[in-house]
Amino acid sequence: MGFYRNYILPRLVDWTCSSSGLKPWRDRVCAGLTGSVLEIGFGSGTNIEHYPSSVRHLYAVEPAALSRRLARKRIEASSIPITHVGLDGQAIPLMNSSCDSALCTFTLCTIPDPVKALREVYRILKPGGQLHFLEHGIAPDASIAKWQRRLDGLERRLADGCHLTRGPLALVTAAGFEPLWNEQRYAHGPKPWSYFTVAAARKPTQASDERI
Secondary structure, three states: OHHHHHHHHHHHHHHHHOOHHHHHHHHHHHOOOOEEEEEEOOOOOOOHHHOOOOEEEEEEEOOOHHHHHHOHHHHHHOOOOEEEEEOOOOOOOOOOOOEEEEEEEOOOOOOOOHHHHHHHHHHHEEEEEEEEEEEEOOOOOHHHHHHHHHHHHHHHHHOOOOOOOOOHHHHHHHOOOEEEEEEEEEOOOOHHHOEEEEEEEEOOOOOOHHHO
16 A cells, blocks of 8 residues: 555645635635645645635645655745645644744644644634635435435545545634634535535634643
């Protein structure tokens, strides 16, 4: 699985995540990002073209070496400075309260401990800072959710730990964020993979980093 994981899967993810059908979703999730932004699960940089002009600097976390190489042309074409700051969203080498905003897209499904990663994001965000996220997850329809549970084991093996059955809103709330808005609906494609949540939540303005 090492060759597949390191050399094939990142190209498949880049191909699927670069589809034109995802562009409106990426526009929606990136709208409102401002200042210094932390992005976990940066991948091959498919969000770069969607960052608003209010973003001054992007700090990227991405474990896959091939994905980082695939991102180079997008990074070079961007007017926004982009710095890779780590490989693991569960342990990010940035100071407490050092970023204004945060972003993750199709990432919480794969991280081994998503709440731990979200608590890292919480730690790094300034009080009042917003986390914007776009994720697929467990569907509200019992028949679709049943198939998601059936397919979850195969999905994890073929997609490097990706889960079909996680609930992104619940994960973000469990990490201490306050929900601001969310939209949930099916996107185009097979329904077990296409129940999307696009949302924003914030770190409370009176938050203390010591809670994490």
